[in-house]
Amino acid sequence: MSKILLIPIIFFFLLTPVFLYAQGDVNAGEKKEESEIKYPQYQLKGLLQARYLESFGDNVDVLGVHHSTGDVTQQSFDIKRMRVGLNTKLSEATEVVILVNLADFKSDTKGKVLENAYGKYTFSKYIALTGGQFRPAFGIEELVPVDIIKSFDFSNQYYEFGKNGWTSFQIGASATGAFDIGKIPVNYAVSVLNGNGKNVEMDKDNGKQYSTRWVFELSKEHKINLGLNGGFGKVFKEDVFAVGADITSDFKLTDRMSFDLQIEYKQGTNHNLYFSLPAESRVGDVSNYQMRGVYFLPNLRYVVNYKKLTAFELSCRYETFDPSYKVNSNVRQTYTPMISLEFGKAYTGRIEMGFEIDRFDRNVPDTSTYNDELFLIQLQLRL
Numbered sequence: 001m002s003k004i005l006l007i008p009i010i011f012f013f014l015l016t017p018v019f020l021y022a023q024g025d026v027n028a029g030e031k032k033e034e035s036e037i038k039y040p041q042y043q044l045k046g047l048l049q050a051r052y053l054e055s056f057g058d059n060v061d062v063l064g065v066h067h068s069t070g071d072v073t074q075q076s077f078d079i080k081r082m083r084v085g086l087n088t089k090l091s092e093a094t095e096v097v098i099l100v101n102l103a104d105f106k107s108d109t110k111g112k113v114l115e116n117a118y119g120k121y122t123f124s125k126y127i128a129l130t131g132g133q134f135r136p137a138f139g140i141e142e143l144v145p146v147d148i149i150k151s152f153d154f155s156n157q158y159y160e161f162g163k164n165g166w167t168s169f170q171i172g173a174s175a176t177g178a179f180d181i182g183k184i185p186v187n188y189a190v191s192v193l194n195g196n197g198k199n200v201e202m203d204k205d206n207g208k209q210y211s212t213r214w215v216f217e218l219s220k221e222h223k224i225n226l227g228l229n230g231g232f233g234k235v236f237k238e239d240v241f242a243v244g245a246d247i248t249s250d251f252k253l254t255d256r257m258s259f260d261l262q263i264e265y266k267q268g269t270n271h272n273l274y275f276s277l278p279a280e281s282r283v284g285d286v287s288n289y290q291m292r293g294v295y296f297l298p299n300l301r302y303v304v305n306y307k308k309l310t311a312f313e314l315s316c317r318y319e320t321f322d323p324s325y326k327v328n329s330n331v332r333q334t335y336t337p338m339i340s341l342e343f344g345k346a347y348t349g350r351i352e353m354g355f356e357i358d359r360f361d362r363n364v365p366d367t368s369t370y371n372d373e374l375f376l377i378q379l380q381l382r383l
Contacts, residue, residue, distance in 0.1 A: 037092070045085040045099075046383035047147050051078045057372035064358070066370035079103045080153075080378070081146070085116065093122045097134075111199050115169050127177040133198055136174055137189035137213040138166050138229050140246045140264050147382050148347050150260070150299040150313070151336050152356065156321045157264075157293035163272045164291075165195025165209050166231055166242045172208075185217040195233060207234030211242070223250040223260075235271045238286045242268030256303040267292035270323055283327045293321030313340040330369065333359045350380040 053062040055074040060066050062076045085099035099116035118132030135142050141149065141158045162168025172193035179186055194200070195209035211231030218224045229244035246264035253259055270291040274282060299315040316337040322329055338354030356374045363370045 039089060039091050041089040043087040044383065045083075045087065047081055047083040048379075048381045049080040049082075049147070050379045051080050052076075052377045053078055054375045055372060056375065057370065060370055060372045062374065064368045064370070064372050064374065066363070066365055066367060066372075068365050079106065083115070095120050095122075111197060114199050125178050127175055130174045130176065131172075133169055133171045134174065135168060136166070136170055136172065136191040136193060136211060137176065138191075138211050138231065138242070139213070139244055139266065140227065140248060140262055142167050142213075147350075147380060150262070150297055150315045150340075151317045151338055152352060152354065152376055152378060155264070155293070155295050155317070155319050156332060156334060157266050157291075157295065157319070160270070160272075160291055160293075160321065160323060161242065161266060161268065162197070164240070164242070164268065164270060165193060165197070165233075165235075166211060166268065169198035170195065171198065171200065181216075185220075187215040187217075189213045195235065205234075205236050207237065209233030209235075209240070219249075223248065225249075227264075229266070231268070235286075236275065238271065238274075240269040240271050240286065242266065244268075258301045260299050260301070262297040263294070265292075265294040273324055288327050289324050290326055291321070291323045292325055293319060295319035295321075308343050309341060310344060311342040313342065314338075315340070329361070330364075331361045332369075335359075346382075347380065348382055350378075350382075352376070352378040352380065 053076050055062050055064075055072075057064075057066070059068065059072050061073045062078070080103060082102040083099060084102060085097070088096045090096065096119050097116050100113055101115055102113070104112035114133070116132075116134055118130055118134040120128055120130045122128040137143055138161070139158070141154050146154060158167055162170075170191075170193045172191055172195075174189055174191040176187070176189045178188070190212045191210070193209045193211070194203040195207070196204040209231060210233055211229065213227060213229045215225050215227045218226055225248045227244075227246040227248075229242070229246075231242040233240050244264065244266035246262070248260070248262050250258060250260040268291060269286060270289045271286050273291075274286045274289040295317055296319075297315060297317040299313060302312045304311055316335065319334045319336075320331060321334070322331045324330075335357040336354065338352055340350060340352045343349030343351075354376060356372075356376065358370075358372045358374075360369055360371060
């Protein structure tokens with residue numbers, strides 16, 4: 001039996017005992033009240049992120065691209081996201097989720113627009129199975145919608161690991177659940193993915209990428225959670241891997257003021273970079289091309305509750321990321337100071353203002369690998 005078939009079979013048998021236990025738990029817990037709830041149930045969601053952008057970089061446009069000649073657009077309004085989503089519960093245990101980003105129609109739509117398209121069946125708190133196109137759990141950011149993160153956008157490492165099939169929207173299947181180890185609550189996720197992004201007709205090869213995430217709740221009072229991530233797989237018959245660790249916390253300083261912190265580290269094979277290079281330009285094999293990065297995101301929140309203003313937030317993410325630290329290293333440091341005003345509950349309305357400041361070890365003219373200072377004002381409305 002080939003190794004390609006052996007791994008999914010082992011994966012299935014490892015999950016089977018949990019599956020049987022979870023199924024028994026559900027059957028034992030049926031309630032008469034469930035028959036009185038009418039299905040299907042629908043929940044419509046939406047998000048608008050509109051921006052004003054101004055680049056202060058030397059001959060760098062608002063998209064972060066340097067231009068050695070010609071006119072440069074350094075001021076612009078933009079629609080970053082215009083999302084519409086539908087969550088449908090077919091039964092107490094079954095749900096279908098669809099999410100599209102209509103702002104993707106402003107450029108080439110290939111591989112874009114459709115973001116979430118998956119079904120989920122929850123047997124119990126111990127196990128739920130998800131299949132389709134979704135964001136697999138592999139770090140802090142994968143479990144947080146972009147409209148409630150404490151910065152303008154996800155980190156550089158999030159997008160780079162997404163290009164390599166570990167994060168962002170991927171096609172595959174996942175098992176998730178929660179249980180306790182003694183007094184410590186634990187959440188887990190195990191995923192099997194094509195690893196070549198969203199909205200693709202089929203896998204790019206016969207290889208699959210296997211990943212897992214484990215989150216340990218160390219303190220309920222201060223919301224201190226430790227996350228551990230790991231993954232391996234094959235891409236065009238080459239071995240690839242990814243690992244990561246993260247920690248989050250949220251301290252209540254006063255009745256109105258709180259301070260939360262996110263720290264995340266990731267490292268893995270940058271096979272996307274390796275296979276994008278001409279064969280004659282590659283240095284050694286794919287294992288020489290490894291990316292790594294870490295970011296710190298502190299956020300201070302003060303609850304105002306004055307008329308329509310709910311809260312005031314101040315954050316500044318610092319990130320250092322190197323897409324290939326073994327070969328042709330070029331570290332990118334990004335500072336993102338931001339002020340945010342929240343209107344309504346759960347970021348129903350939000351006005352954000354701040355900068356994205358990039359510093360590279362080495363500038364590359366006429367590319368986006370160039371020092372830049374981008375000023376942003378963003379209006380966010382969510383349904």
